[in-house]
Amino acid sequence: MSVTFTDGRSATAPLGRDVFEPTSAIASSTYLPQSSRLHLRTKQGDDIFVDLPQPTELAPLAGRPTIYLDQNHWSALANMLHEPHRVTNEQEREAAAKLIEFAMARKVVLPMSSAHLSETCKQVDADQRYRRALTIAQLSAGWQLRDPLDLRRFEIRQALTVRYRHLCLVPPAAVTLEPNAVHSGRGSDLPDVGADLPAEAQWAVHAIRCIGGILDAVLDAEHIPMSIAPGWASGFQEFATFLKSNPKGKELKRRRTHAKFIADLGRELPEEAHRAGITPEEMSNWTLNHSEEDLRDMPALGLFREVIHEKLSDERLRWLDNDLVDMMYLTSAAGYCDHVVGERAHISHIANGLRRLGRATSIHRNLRSLVKQL
Numbered sequence: 001m002s003v004t005f006t007d008g009r010s011a012t013a014p015l016g017r018d019v020f021e022p023t024s025a026i027a028s029s030t031y032l033p034q035s036s037r038l039h040l041r042t043k044q045g046d047d048i049f050v051d052l053p054q055p056t057e058l059a060p061l062a063g064r065p066t067i068y069l070d071q072n073h074w075s076a077l078a079n080m081l082h083e084p085h086r087v088t089n090e091q092e093r094e095a096a097a098k099l100i101e102f103a104m105a106r107k108v109v110l111p112m113s114s115a116h117l118s119e120t121c122k123q124v125d126a127d128q129r130y131r132r133a134l135t136i137a138q139l140s141a142g143w144q145l146r147d148p149l150d151l152r153r154f155e156i157r158q159a160l161t162v163r164y165r166h167l168c169l170v171p172p173a174a175v176t177l178e179p180n181a182v183h184s185g186r187g188s189d190l191p192d193v194g195a196d197l198p199a200e201a202q203w204a205v206h207a208i209r210c211i212g213g214i215l216d217a218v219l220d221a222e223h224i225p226m227s228i229a230p231g232w233a234s235g236f237q238e239f240a241t242f243l244k245s246n247p248k249g250k251e252l253k254r255r256r257t258h259a260k261f262i263a264d265l266g267r268e269l270p271e272e273a274h275r276a277g278i279t280p281e282e283m284s285n286w287t288l289n290h291s292e293e294d295l296r297d298m299p300a301l302g303l304f305r306e307v308i309h310e311k312l313s314d315e316r317l318r319w320l321d322n323d324l325v326d327m328m329y330l331t332s333a334a335g336y337c338d339h340v341v342g343e344r345a346h347i348s349h350i351a352n353g354l355r356r357l358g359r360a361t362s363i364h365r366n367l368r369s370l371v372k373q374l
Contacts, residue, residue, distance in 0.1 A: 006034075025130075025219035031208055038142070038208055042219060046134055050142035050215070051177055052207045059173035065374065066109045066175045067099075068145060068333030070326070070342035071119045073367060078135040095367035102374065103139040111175045111337070112140040114147055114182045115329045117214065121224040133218040142211050146174050148300060148332035149185025149268075155298040156265075156272040163290060164282050174299075174336035179210035226325075233319040236260075236312070244315040257309040258292055264308070296357055299335030306353030307331055307346075334361045341370050 002012045030039040031052075038050040053060075069077070079086040080096040087093045102108045116136055123129035151174060158169050172178075193202040193209075239260050243253060262269070273283040286294070295302040307327050311317050326346050333340045334350050341364045342350070350363055364370045 023220050023222060024216055025221070026212070026216050029208070029212060031204065033204065038211065040137075040212065040215065042134070044130070046138075048134070048137045048215065050137075050211050052142065052204070052211070053177035053179070055203050058178040059176040061109060061175070064107060064109050065338040066111060066336075067339045067341065067370065068113070068330075068337040069110060070330065070340075070346075071116060072343055073341050074116060074136055075132060076367065077139065078132045081135055082131045091368045092366060095371040098371050099367060099374075100139065103141075106141070108374065109141075109143045109175060110139050111143040111145040112136050112182065113145040113329055113333075114186075115325050117182065117218050118224075118226050119325075120218050122226045124223050126221040126223075129223075130219060130221065133215075137215045137219065142177055144176060144178070144182040145329070145333060145337070146172060146176060146178075146181045147183055147185035148328045150181075151185075151300045151332050151336070152304070152328075153185065153268055153272050155301045156269060157276045159294040159298065160273055160276045160278045160283070160286060163286065163294065164278055165276070174332070177207075179207045180214075182214065228321045229324055232324050233321045236308075236323075237319040240312050240315060240317070240319065243312060253313060254309065257312045258305070260312070261305045261308050262287055262291065300332040302357060303331040303335055303350065303353050303359075304328065306356055307349045310349045310352050334363060338362060339364065339370055339373065341365075341367060 001015050002010055004010045025042050025044075026040055027043045027045075028041045032039060036052045036054060038052055040048040040050065042048070051060075076087060076092065076096050077100060080093065080100060084093065087096060099108070099110075103110050120129060120132050120136065123132065150172070154169070154171060158171070161167050161169055172181075172184075178184075193205045195202075197205065243256065248256075269287070270283065273280075273286075278286075295305050304327060311319070311323075326342075330340060330342050330346050330350060331353075334354065339362045340347075340350070344365050347363050347365050354361055354363070362370075362373055364373075
């Protein structure tokens with residue numbers, strides 16, 4: 001470990017090998033405090049520059065558009081950087097190259113999400129996984145989409161607090177550099193930084209440790225299978241079958257899909273009601289009389305509810321295990337990002353939901369459509 005001071009002095013001390021995991025993909029890590037950046041170099045010789053937040057400014061977007069890419073479009077960017085011959089569509093090739101240029105020049109923000117990390121970690125081929133992880137690390141520059149579980153819970157708490165306590169909470173930034181925002185809804189407590197360090201140094205260590213650990217884990221060569229919510233897809237498939245077998249008018253179908261949506265919230269609703277200081281009677285009143293109205297103003301959860309209704313209303317659709325991930329992350333991104341690029345089916349459902357809600361988020365089925373609007 002070496003520390004270089006602004007006057008040119010340098011201090012060096014050994015850390016020993018035991019502080020690093022044997023599987024670590026990082027060869028060196030350099031903190032650049034004047035530019036608030038972190039420079040990582042991998043064992044394969046690739047450089048990654050990460051933006052770090054200041055305690056008083058967690059999301060310094062400076063007017064840049066935020067763009068959420070579904071995993072298949074991250075794969076297209078990875079192919080463009082490392083195996084360009086695999087991008088066979090010439091228009092998509094040009095659009096991918098332009099988007100990479102914008103991201104490297106810090107003209108746009110491409111946040112990574114925990115879904116990106118999980119879907120990259122499940123990649124069995126180590127070389128392909130490393131290339132995709134490197135692409136996400138380099139082009140996101142440490143920017144993250146806050147965990148959709150955290151965003152959803154805040155939206156519920158905000159709606160209940162506004163309606164019953166007449167108070168408006170300060171929303172957290174959805175696209176941010178905040179340490180560990182990508183996992184903020186998972187309830188994991190991070191160990192404290194040494195109290196003997198100055199406050200500024202404690203913050204720097206915390207920020208470096210969080211983003212460094214995230215990127216090292218996803219760059220590692222170990223395959224990590226994704227876990228799924230057991231029974232989620234089959235439960236919705238059964239409900240879709242029930243709706244098909246019991247056809248009624250649009251209004252009753254809407255009420256039925258809303259009831260299924262409320263049930264799907266599980267513990268989120270009662271737990272956030274408790275956090276907001278809402279009584280059981282008020283929570284029941286909200287569920288029965290105000291939830292449909294208030295959901296229209298929820299950026300992520302309101303759109304998720306519309307997609308639930310959209311999919312349940314189409315008896316031809318099959319519910320798949322991965323639908324939960326796609327629906328949660330794409331609706332959260334469409335609620336908070338300027339642009340979303342996803343695969344055709346989910347983008348179609350989201351587009352219909354946005355129209356019903358009267359929203360104007362730019363959503364795209366391919367990179368060339370995105371680049372035309374930048």
